[in-house]
Amino acid sequence: NTNYSAAPQVQEDVNATESPVFTSVDNTSFDFGFSDTFLVMTTGNPSSVAITMSGEPAGVTLIDNGNGTAALNYDGTTSPGVYTITFFGANGVLPNGTQTFTLTIRNGPAVSTVNSLPDTGNGSVSENENISTTLGITQIMVEFDRDVYDAGASDPDSVTNPANYLLVRSATGTFSTASCSGGLVAPDVQISVDSVTYDNGGGSGPFVATLNVNSGLPLNIAGFYRLFVCGTTSIVDAGNPLLALAGNGVTPGTDFTRNFRIAAPITGGGGGGGGSSSTTTTTALTGLLIPVTGFAPSQMTELPAQPIEKEYAKSELTLKIPSLGVNLPIVGVKLDENGWDVTWLGNNAGYLEGSAYPTWNGNSILTSHVTDPNGKPGPFAYVNELRDGDKVYIHNDGFIYVYEVRESSLISPRSIKTLFKSEEDAWLTLVTCENFNEKTNTFTHRRVIRAVLISVIPEK
Template identity: 30%
Template sequence: MKLRIETLEDRTNPAPVNIGFGTGVYTFDVAGYQFHQNNANFSTTSSAFGFSSASMTAAQQVTTKNGGLVASKLNDAFDGALSFGLAPGGNPSETTYHDADGIVDITGNILTGDPNAIGTDGKSFNGLELAQQNAVFALTPTVPVIRSTLFITNPTNAPITQELGDFNNLGSDANTTIYTTSSGDTTFDAATDRWVVTFQNYSGTTSTDVRDLEVMQGPGSVASSASTTWTGNGNDRTNWLYTVTVNPGETKAIMEFDTLTGSLPLAAGFGQQVFDSNATVQSNGLLAGLSSQQLSEVVNWDFSPPTVQSVSAPAVTNASNPSAFDFTVTYSDNTAIDTSTLDGNDVLVTGPNGYSQLASFVSVDTPGNGTPRTATYELAAAQLPGGNGWDPTDNGNYTLTLQANQVADNNNNYAAAGSIGTFNVDIKQAPAITSADTTTFSAGTAGTFTVTTTGVPTASLMETGALPSGVTFADNGDGTATLAGTAVGTEGPYTFTLTADNGFGTPATQTFTLNVDQNPAITSAATDTLTVGTAGTFSVTTTGFPISALTETGALPSGVTFVDNGNGTATLAGTPIAGTGGTYDFTITAANGNRPDATQPFTLTVGEPPTITSAAATTFTTGTNGTFSITTGHDFPTATTLTETGALPSNVTFVDNGDGTATLAGTPAAGTGGTFALTVTAANGVTHTVTVDEPPTITSADATTLAVGTAGTFTVATAHDFPAPPPSRDWRPAYRGHLP
């Protein structure tokens, strides 16, 4: 058996301090009292490990018999108090430890027994290890509280059932009187009462003995049995007995308090206001220095809070998706759950996107206190993240957190705050492609376009169809895809299909058009020629995408128009009118929205044949010198040479003067009378006719003979004359003389 003694003194309430370990009696002051601690006095006639006495160090206000107050110093609180020990056979004495050979072995702060160590009834301690902790607190500046705790540990391999005792010897001796109990009467029952107030029955005005509040057990005591050998009034041996079973490796403890005061009503008031509730014991700092594990080992108090036995919070999916979310929490306790503490402040639900909401309390499975109890909580539709049911934006893990000081047992122990469970929300949504269904790249320039989708889970993306050379489609794996690259030599629209699939619902498809733009260029010639009076046409052609619009800036010859055909071509066409010969410079512009526009300086030449402005006929006379000047005008380009084609009369010549004129001159020889059809050609091929007149020559004989009375005829003929007489003319040769 090993016994460790730890004594704590509270000089700065509420935290007790270790006052060390020593032998003999240790004296210290708390709340105006001087305490004498028996740290290691093992004589068979004194209390071991407890307190031998407690006396006031100065006079204080104490009650009189008739209810008044007087100043007095109190002493003789007890001859021995709070001395724990084993009580086998239910026949303990105040001597709780006896070493038969009279030798006590102390190493450090561990009291080590020897083979001679036995109980007061001559039996051993059954292999149990004992450790006692004492602490003194100041409940008020003049009211001290002693707390003593005995820890019993079983180091063996078998359970040990042992009767433990708390032994006290009150200073009131045979005059000990019960003032009141926790039941409100003057009879103490160890099975039901938790505390008792005693005093020394006295015949005088007052007593110098301390008024004593002894607290033997707290609310919810779980000791297997409790009894006492105390007979009440007239008996100063207030011994309390507990039968406890300690399993292998387990530690259990019993804990008691003693409050000293000079007023019986004050002592009773502390019993009711402090020691009737675990919460007030704790709030007054009287549990300082004890861990939660140590408190859970105490068998004559219930310091064990309720625990969460189980949580049922179903996952939320498309199939379940409730408009309100219900879950249950099952609480258990070593005594009973106080169902009146269940309410809408118990459980906080937190989740993605900063969601935080207290769940509403709906019901408890069994009315009234008890254990276990299953509470149903609910997040109503308005309390859900979206305010009306779950949707994919709410997906994620949600945590249920029990709030502090909410769920209690019937001894006012509150369940520890903390996470008690989780649930998952997984709402799926069919995919949809949300980005535009068309975009434009410029040929030769890097371009990029992001395809976006919605849907849960994230959709994968694929493309079906031909892409321009240099452009690729890549699924980014996050519900987006990138269409990117530099299109080269591939102008025009490309139509293909995008598909988004996330395994839920129907895959989304989109017919997508990628326009590859190219800057406009004019590909047709920059010059053309039309002829006055002759219809002509010229086609302007372009490249680029989209199709270019064509415009013309500058003067055109009359009779000629410029028309955009709307297909990337334009037509320059018409019949230039006379007098419009010349050069026309203007600008053709092709624009398709891609900068820069294409421009082309264009030269239109209108050729106009020279007009021969001189007469188309002239007459020369044989043997006579003649001259005729051929002139030109209204020509473009100006004619520089004039030529003649055809036979000329002898001695007549045609000379180009080199200035747009020519001279027909000479003396026609005899016999050359007639018409000479000549072609006078300027440089642009205009024809000209020259006519030479010749008088007629009579070619028939100059005599004939006719017989009288006989009909005769003679034909007068002419030749080498021009022009010939018109056929319709009644023409007769002139004659002179008389005919028969």
């Protein structure tokens, strides 16, 4: 039919409608104390999916961007924990989209367990555990619940920095030291954390810091111990170095503490808790001078015969300071109304009556001459060279009592109260003369070295 012509072809663009589907992952985590955001995403046609939520905790809000995405915002205040939120998406096409979403608010790292080498026998050092002196701990292992920051021993936030741990001892169980940031508070005694190694299991755990303590010597002095793992100064999260250790399990930037007791001294007479000798009160010593423990240098001094009533009491104790070449028998020096007469000490160390008996709890005071009667250097001529961390040893009955120097100072000869400072723990004080005045022919000061008992080991 010549009158027939083909109908025009009409093509229409037809976009099929699609109900909303959430395409972003169904979980995220935020760090407690730090504001953060997560992008919620959907697909659908129309693409302008309206997104809402329910079940959110306080501090978490959602802002719909009007383009099928929304910002899940965290203001940093929501408490750590795991929360379940439901997202809803609507674009006019049913069914509406839903997604069950898991939100984790991460706290700072926490300590999960503490153990020791040697092991206490139960795989951990539990809170207030009693440990025998015979165990002889030399290492403490701290396991964290996740990876922590390790940048070497010199970094202030590193898990391997020994300064991020504090180990203290109390003779009574009442601690004065409250935190890492506050530092050691007397009369607590600090036990050295010498070095720290860290193993994170290749990133998957376990996350264990190993503390080498007490100069490698057995931790066997009877007393109460407290280990601080520092969040206040501080150990931090590996992924977020601003997120500090939540030592108390609740708040980042707090210390973890573990208390334990070492009981039963190695010997009946010492070990930092085997006995306490009677000591004279500083009130009774008022008016006495610290004894003169030196003769005029570079000249001879003739000594009178030693009276019987001033003879020194012999003992089985020996004082050794290897770094100074000191090896002296210890003798007892009587106290009378005039004080202590140490004129005839010679090559001995004199234990001053009225102080604690050496190796026992309290403040034990030993003295020896800085110059001898021949005007030459005496046994204590170089004790002023001792520094913090140096070791002083008392040998007694097959055991070596190891003291570590903590203080060196100059005091007046009249500072008897300072010399006889009362101590609950086992301290050793070395005292001798210093600064000879040729015009007055006297020593103007006394050198005082204070060391604390850190271990008792058998003689080899």
